Amino acid sequence: MSTPVPVPNTPQLLSAAAPLREAAVPLPLADVLIQDHFWTPRLQVNREQGIDIQYGHLQDVGALDALDFSHPQPPLPIPVINNNQVTPVMWWDSDIAKWIEAASYSLETHPDPRLENLVDDAVARLAKAQQADGYLNSYFTGREPDKRWTNERDWHELYCAGHLIEAAVAHVQATGKRTLLEVVERYVALIAQVYGPGPGQKRGYPGHEEIELALMKLYRISTNPEHLALAEYFVNERGQQPAYFDLEAVARGDNPASFAFGSNEYAQAHKPVREQNEVVGHAVRAMYLYAGMADLAAELGDTDLLAACERLWDDLTTKRLYITGGLGPSKDNEGFTFDYDLPNDTAYAETCAAIALVFWAQRMLAITGDGRYADEMERSLYNNVLAGVSLDGRKYFYDNVLESRGDNHRWDWHPCPCCPPNLLRLLTSFGAYVYSRTESQLWVNLYVAGEAQVQLAGQDVRLKVQTEYPWDGEITLTTELAQPATFILKLRIPGWSQGAALTVDGQAVDTQNDQGYVTLTREWKSGTEIRLSLPMPVQRVWAHPAVRADAGLVALQRGPVVYCLEETDVHQHLHQVVLPDTSEVTAHFEPSLLEGVTVLTAQGRYDLPSENMALYSSTPPGAETISVTAVPYYAWDNREPGEMRVWLRRS
Structure with missing residues (x-):
């Protein structure tokens, strides 16, 4: 390969300040x-x-x-x-x-x-x-x-x-x-x-x-x-x-x-x-x-x-x-x-x-x-x-x-x-x-089972992670290093999480965080065990009132995962399905469905036309109680074709 050609009139740098922060x-x-x-x-x-x-x-x-x-x-x-x-x-x-x-x-x-x-x-x-x-x-x-x-x-x-x-x-x-x-x-x-x-x-x-x-x-x-x-x-x-x-x-x-x-x-x-x-x-x-x-x-x-x-x-x-x-x-x-x-x-x-x-x-x-x-x-x-x-x-x-x-x-x-x-x-x-690092810090940005290897405090450090995230919010992190060493471990507390709990070798640690990360600074030893618990209740999510498309609607989320209805589960036209605010939504794992997913279930309502109901009527339609099953949005359209909805009618 020949030498790169000369570059006349190269634009000159307009700025020369120091980097904004220690790069992670x-x-x-x-x-x-x-x-x-x-x-x-x-x-x-x-x-x-x-x-x-x-x-x-x-x-x-x-x-x-x-x-x-x-x-x-x-x-x-x-x-x-x-x-x-x-x-x-x-x-x-x-x-x-x-x-x-x-x-x-x-x-x-x-x-x-x-x-x-x-x-x-x-x-x-x-x-x-x-x-x-x-x-x-x-x-x-x-x-x-x-x-x-x-x-x-x-x-x-x-x-x-x-x-x-x-x-x-x-x-x-x-x-x-x-x-x-x-x-x-x-x-x-x-x-x-x-x-x-x-x-x-x-x-x-x-x-x-x-x-x-x-x-x-x-x-x-x-x-x-x-x-x-x-x-x-x-x-x-x-x-x-x-x-x-x-x-x-x-x-x-x-x-x-x-x-x-x-x-x-x-x-x-x-x-x-x-x-x-x-x-x-x-x-x-x-x-x-x-x-x-x-x-x-x-x-x-x-x-x-x-x-x-x-x-x-x-x-x-x-x-x-x-x-x-x-x-x-x-x-x-x-x-x-x-x-x-x-x-x-x-x-x-x-x-x-x-x-x-x-x-x-x-x-x-x-x-x-x-x-x-x-x-x-x-x-x-x-x-x-x-x-x-x-x-x-x-x-x-x-x-x-x-x-x-x-x-x-x-x-x-x-x-x-x-x-x-x-x-x-x-x-x-x-x-x-998943991870990022500075000279003295290891950041855990996403919770994924496996391990990371990084040089900190002059030696190799391994951080092993065990979790069933995103289906479960229990996360165990274990350190492995040849000699005790002092460095900083930063653990993310997701914005959707409320009531997070944290222990290090069984001792409770305050989860008070700075911009969404708990900072753990200590002398770490091999085998130190950190347990982070992120409760994952099902959350109803409402859109800003200015979002016309979502007025009167609600979405379901658990942890980082957004859910949807698919016709193949509900067997009804999804725009006629109503999820009452009073319905309890429960979560359970289905290992054989969509390669293993947590599904959400609730009692819903299905609006039906009353007998001989005209196109427009002064009486409301009838309704029947149905079971509603929601699956993760990312997995939709992997089974029988049919309707899908993220935002659901509510009462």
């Missing part, structure tokens, strides 16, 4: 062992089924072959979606990259020579497809090379580049092989030549954000300040006036006013990011942007940028987030509309958006140490994210409704298959979300 970084995947009755089967299916299935799809659709330019590849017909021209193959490179990233995470925890050979082949194809100047995009190189860098608003060059960067970072960390890393280093050098504030450069940025957070990952393994500078440029330039997307449209002969999605809010480019107060536009783009902003704020000690992230977080979680951790109610823009607009039967709640929310939440948690970010990370993981894939790992949801008449089902693949490889990479890297 995830543990390396190889140092986290998951032996959990809930997560292990899902991770195993993802690894043993999902990786091969998705590789087969990439072969079948021609994504891998598109990297071979030995034969002409004529421009494809451009399909129209929502009056916007979209060419699926424009983001094939991102699908390949996410697959490589996921496979690399898998190799880090489960070495597999066969899989490594497949990854090596995909990397070799990408390296061969790279152009002499460093450019790497199979669509534009193979089909429309004259349109490079002409439409960042609608097309996906920088988005695909970002995923290639993330894949390269994961690949070198898992295997030590630098081939893909060297490829993306050359590509990033070219991008830094094209975009920036210098003479002859484009004052542009991506329409679909992603490269910002990817560049931060690249910077952290390379320590190359040019990568940090480019990430900062993309974040700071976004939304500056005159609007780059409008100038770009005029330059290619388009009318900016004819943009199918109305305004630059769609891509969060309507104003500079530090001035943004509301979460707007395309949901996935927004979450990726905010994750990149959080990374940059942490690295540069940029309190203004962090403040923008916190304002946007508050806007999302107080006005625009589904109970399942889904976000973005509208199919029209795959994103946000207005405050408290959270329809259930038309919810979009794209799987990718919930995954990207997990990324953002993890970063905000690392910066602030505030458990509210872990709460939302957990909410999305156990609900919207897991609902995106079937229990057998073969079918996927793109959008995640909270109410269905029975016509919503997962699919094998999709014209825009961004969600399956996104799920694949999140689940193969799941261990990175």
Whole structure:
């Protein structure tokens, strides 16, 4: 591989403050062992089924072959979606990259020579497809090379580049092989030549954000300040006036006013990011942007940028987030509309958006140490994210409704298959979300059976965890270390939990917590046993009165898990089912149902038409008492097709 090309006019860093706090970084995947009755089967299916299935799809659709330019590849017909021209193959490179990233995470925890050979082949194809100047995009190189860098608003060059960067970072960390890393280093050098504030450069940025957070990952393994500078440029330039997307449209002969999605809010480019107060536009783009902003704020000690992230977080979680951790109610823009607009039967709640929310939440948690970010990370993981894939790992949801008449089902693949490889990479890297650490602290963010290994106080420390979470709130943690040592253990008390109890070697410990974490500072010995009890009663949840779609309705939650009704259990039309406020809801575990779940049962009411009842009547309908069974939302649509509802009528 040749030496990276020089980078003239590299954007200079605008900030140079100290990091915001001691970074709480995830543990390396190889140092986290998951032996959990809930997560292990899902991770195993993802690894043993999902990786091969998705590789087969990439072969079948021609994504891998598109990297071979030995034969002409004529421009494809451009399909129209929502009056916007979209060419699926424009983001094939991102699908390949996410697959490589996921496979690399898998190799880090489960070495597999066969899989490594497949990854090596995909990397070799990408390296061969790279152009002499460093450019790497199979669509534009193979089909429309004259349109490079002409439409960042609608097309996906920088988005695909970002995923290639993330894949390269994961690949070198898992295997030590630098081939893909060297490829993306050359590509990033070219991008830094094209975009920036210098003479002859484009004052542009991506329409679909992603490269910002990817560049931060690249910077952290390379320590190359040019990568940090480019990430900062993309974040700071976004939304500056005159609007780059409008100038770009005029330059290619388009009318900016004819943009199918109305305004630059769609891509969060309507104003500079530090001035943004509301979460707007395309949901996935927004979450990726905010994750990149959080990374940059942490690295540069940029309190203004962090403040923008916190304002946007508050806007999302107080006005625009589904109970399942889904976000973005509208199919029209795959994103946000207005405050408290959270329809259930038309919810979009794209799987990718919930995954990207997990990324953002993890970063905000690392910066602030505030458990509210872990709460939302957990909410999305156990609900919207897991609902995106079937229990057998073969079918996927793109959008995640909270109410269905029975016509919503997962699919094998999709014209825009961004969600399956996104799920694949999140689940193969799941261990990175369970624990985090600083120089002297180990944080337990999620309660998952298994163990963590970490260097603290100059020696190896193992923390073993036993639990049946999320079905049971009893958690036992045991320390193993060669010599007694003093360090800090931080245990999360979830926001949904009330009445938590904690003991260390049988002695009660106050669960008074700081921002959702109990801090245990002591000299630890091998065999010290910590018992944390998180009561898990069934909770009725009511929406804010401004949420029209949920007026007069109630949802059920137990621990982090949100529940729903399915027609196959209730055998009735679900909109006619009423859950009285006075009905006791009980929980019990069903080991043979949906691979083992805790179900909720209650006595409900079923509204029936009275005899000869007209379409409209001055007398109320009749009713009968029925048994109501609720199952976890993530597991719906894995049995007989039928209706589904999260929000239930109440009396």
